[in-house]
Amino acid sequence: MTLVSQPPATPDRFAEEAAAYTVRGSDAPDLETGIAAIRNVLKTLPVRPGVYRMQDARGDVLYVGKARALKNRVTNYTQVARLSKRLQRMVAQTRSMTIVTTNTEAEALLLEAQLIKRFRPPYNVLLRDDKSFPFIHLREDHAFPRVMKHRGARRSKGPYYGPFASAGSVTRTLNALQKLFLLRSCSDSYFANRSRPCLLHQIKRCSAPCVGKISEADYAELVADSKAFLSGKSTQVQKKLGDLMTAAAENMDFELAAVFRDRLRALTFIQGAQAINAEGVADADIFALACKSGSMCIEGFFIRGGQNWGHRNFFPAHTAEVPEDEVLTSFLAQFYEEVPPPRLILLDRVLEEEALLSDALAEKAGRKVQLKQPQRGEQRRLLEQAQRNAVEALDRRLAEGTTQGRLLQEVADLFDLDGAPNRIEVYDNSHIMGTDMVGAMIVAGPEGFRKSAYRKFNIRNPDISPGDDFAMMREVLERRFARLEKEDPERKGGEWPDLLLIDGGKGQVSAVAQVLDELGVADVPLVGISKGPDRNAGREHFHMPDGRESMLPLNSPILFFLQRLRDEAHRFAIGAHRTKRAKTFTANPLDDVPGIGPARKKALLMHFGTAKAVRGAALADLERAPGVSKTMARTIYDYFHPSG
Numbered sequence: 001m002t003l004v005s006q007p008p009a010t011p012d013r014f015a016e017e018a019a020a021y022t023v024r025g026s027d028a029p030d031l032e033t034g035i036a037a038i039r040n041v042l043k044t045l046p047v048r049p050g051v052y053r054m055q056d057a058r059g060d061v062l063y064v065g066k067a068r069a070l071k072n073r074v075t076n077y078t079q080v081a082r083l084s085k086r087l088q089r090m091v092a093q094t095r096s097m098t099i100v101t102t103n104t105e106a107e108a109l110l111l112e113a114q115l116i117k118r119f120r121p122p123y124n125v126l127l128r129d130d131k132s133f134p135f136i137h138l139r140e141d142h143a144f145p146r147v148m149k150h151r152g153a154r155r156s157k158g159p160y161y162g163p164f165a166s167a168g169s170v171t172r173t174l175n176a177l178q179k180l181f182l183l184r185s186c187s188d189s190y191f192a193n194r195s196r197p198c199l200l201h202q203i204k205r206c207s208a209p210c211v212g213k214i215s216e217a218d219y220a221e222l223v224a225d226s227k228a229f230l231s232g233k234s235t236q237v238q239k240k241l242g243d244l245m246t247a248a249a250e251n252m253d254f255e256l257a258a259v260f261r262d263r264l265r266a267l268t269f270i271q272g273a274q275a276i277n278a279e280g281v282a283d284a285d286i287f288a289l290a291c292k293s294g295s296m297c298i299e300g301f302f303i304r305g306g307q308n309w310g311h312r313n314f315f316p317a318h319t320a321e322v323p324e325d326e327v328l329t330s331f332l333a334q335f336y337e338e339v340p341p342p343r344l345i346l347l348d349r350v351l352e353e354e355a356l357l358s359d360a361l362a363e364k365a366g367r368k369v370q371l372k373q374p375q376r377g378e379q380r381r382l383l384e385q386a387q388r389n390a391v392e393a394l395d396r397r398l399a400e401g402t403t404q405g406r407l408l409q410e411v412a413d414l415f416d417l418d419g420a421p422n423r424i425e426v427y428d429n430s431h432i433m434g435t436d437m438v439g440a441m442i443v444a445g446p447e448g449f450r451k452s453a454y455r456k457f458n459i460r461n462p463d464i465s466p467g468d469d470f471a472m473m474r475e476v477l478e479r480r481f482a483r484l485e486k487e488d489p490e491r492k493g494g495e496w497p498d499l500l501l502i503d504g505g506k507g508q509v510s511a512v513a514q515v516l517d518e519l520g521v522a523d524v525p526l527v528g529i530s531k532g533p534d535r536n537a538g539r540e541h542f543h544m545p546d547g548r549e550s551m552l553p554l555n556s557p558i559l560f561f562l563q564r565l566r567d568e569a570h571r572f573a574i575g576a577h578r579t580k581r582a583k584t585f586t587a588n589p590l591d592d593v594p595g596i597g598p599a600r601k602k603a604l605l606m607h608f609g610t611a612k613a614v615r616g617a618a619l620a621d622l623e624r625a626p627g628v629s630k631t632m633a634r635t636i637y638d639y640f641h642p643s644g
Contacts, residue, residue, distance in 0.1 A: 031080065034094040038077050041097045045071040049108045050101040051115065054123075057095045061119040066108035070099060086321040090123045106360040109353075113333035125330040126317040133339055134170040135162030136177075138226065143216055144191070144209040145223050147183040149174060161230045163302055163339050165310025173309075175205075180237075180263050181226040182207035182214075204262060231305050238264065282306055285341070286382050288348040289328050290390035293398060294320060298331055299390035301382065304342070311386075313393040325352050336361055341369050346383050349373065404446055410558045411499070414542075414550075415527055421498035422446065425480075426569040427512075428503040429472045430577035437464070439476035440573035443497075444565055455480075456576040469504065470511040477515045485519065497524055503566055505530035506543050513545040529566050540566075590614060593639045595632055603627040604636075615640045 054063045067073030137150035140158035200206035207214040245260035286301040301311045341361045361369040374380040408420040439457035443450040464471040509528035528543035552559040622633035
């Protein structure tokens with residue numbers, strides 16, 4: 001047994017993995033061995049707050065938990081009779097544990113959420129939709145601040161407004177803000193190089209500060225108005241615009257009055273576009289949970305400054321045999337790992353660890369965060385609306401799941417599979433006249449498209465003839481299945497496909513079948529889908545490796561389903577190709593020269609004017625360039641003149 005320890009963790013040191021005790025146990029796959037590994041850890045555990053990670057024989061994290069007293073909490077896992085079947089399975093797989101101590105239980109809760117998001121353990125409740133939420137950012141590191149959509153870390157100077165439920169919500173609000181306050185949205189480099197107003201000024205969505213159409217003081221006033229609006233003071237902004245419009249009309253300046261009128265209309269549009277009337281609620285998030293047939297849905301409404309900034313439904317993963325209270329608590333801890341919590345969070349139930357969660361969120365936010373279950377008034381109305389939406393979203397999800405399950409079973413019947421496929425992989429290639437060749441893989445299953453599992457493959461083999469689709473597909477499948485054989489040879493990770501769909505006919509299917517045969521993969525069903533001789537949608541032919549072909553009726557639901565899979569693969573492949581092609585267009589020959597970094601490349605371009613001029617320069621000319629030594633000049637010259 002090995003033991004590594006460290007002092008109590010603080011919130012600023014949560015990411016430091018050295019802060020742990022680690023105890024290794026036997027790799028035998030049984031419950032007694034798992035209990036023995038946990039008991040070995042118990043000998044070293046303190047009675048203080050912290051976080052524990054349970055790991056299997058390979059060191060993969062099975063579960064992350066937090067405790068007020070680590071020794072007491074971990075002891076519970078040795079009392080097998082009191083554990084649910086789910087936890088018994090987890091204990092049976094446990095072979096080691098990692099322990100991190102913290103100063104308080106609130107710190108432990110924050111660390112637990114961070115580690116769950118990092119490791120995504122199979123026995124923890126997971127926030128499935130963990131993409132970062134979009135914000136509106138008013139960037140103030142410039143004399144004329146810029147309004148923009150933002151995701152990710154908040155490092156730039158200026159206020160952030162959000163979260164918004166979706167990128168569409170942000171885009172609609174930004175469009176209205178441009179009409180209302182005429183703030184610029186362009187980058188600083190674009191701003192600095194303008195000599196005349198851009199199109200946004202022509203369509204009255206920007207005040208054109210780049211060419212002096214507005215003074216810095218007047219622009220600052222627009223910025224102040226936008227801050228007031230985004231902070232919930234829309235009535236104040238509305239009154240100001242109305243007064244300005246009236247004054248302009250009285251002065252017979254009807255053109256200016258029309259400008260203020262259009263801005264007032266934009267404000268009215270934003271106010272009228274609120275799907276939820278949040279009157280009387282300033283800043284709050286509202287969450288309600290619905291449970292049916294073993295599935296759960298959490299509906300979230302986001303209110304900021306009295307305005308509805310959208311709503312989203314979440315379907316947490318790994319919720320089987322987990323109490324609803326625990327699911328909602330874990331969800332909230334993970335949700336606010338990246339999103340700043342508001343002062344008020346409305347919930348449809350009292351949580352067992354509500355006080356602890358409130359303390360943890362307050363510690364993260366640096367101010368008080370209240371969790372509340374309203375019983376009457378406007379807050380109660382909003383909560384009831386969230387509850388209704390949660391139930392409706394879950395009903396739709398279950399109905400879609402039933403339909404999807406039926407379609408997958410029909411796929412199994414059509415292609416003689418052992419059962420309904422849990423993972424379908426669809427492959428396609430994209431290129432233009434053999435250039436920028438890219439392969440693409442999309443994944444679908446009972447829950448629909450799994451976009452996090454999509455992969456693109458840049459074709460690397462220089463011997464592939466331009467446009468050779470067979471060879472491209474061969475390389476893609478060789479790389480894909482060679483990696484699967486290396487990373488999951490026992491096929492326990494759920495990454496092996498139950499069905500391969502290839503966008504192509506007999507030739508592609510034959511090439512893929514040969515690759516699978518060479519790799520020793522004989523049990524993955526393979527089907528090719530082609531549009532037939534006239535390439536008409538609806539007349540698709542399905543090709544089997546044994547040479548059989550089939551077609552489906554034009555109005556067949558299973559045909560529509562397979563077409564949708566094929567079209568999604570085609571869309572993803574074209575997108576990957578366009579991205580690669582765009583990079584090729586902007587590539588610079590100097591990027592490939594050894595020893596040429598950004599600074600030296602800039603110096604060469606400033607001296608010679610173009611990369612073509614650098615390529616054609618004589619050795620003596622290169623030696624005279626600023627920042628280029630004789631050795632580097634020789635390197636550059638030899639790169640472009642290999643026989644010189």
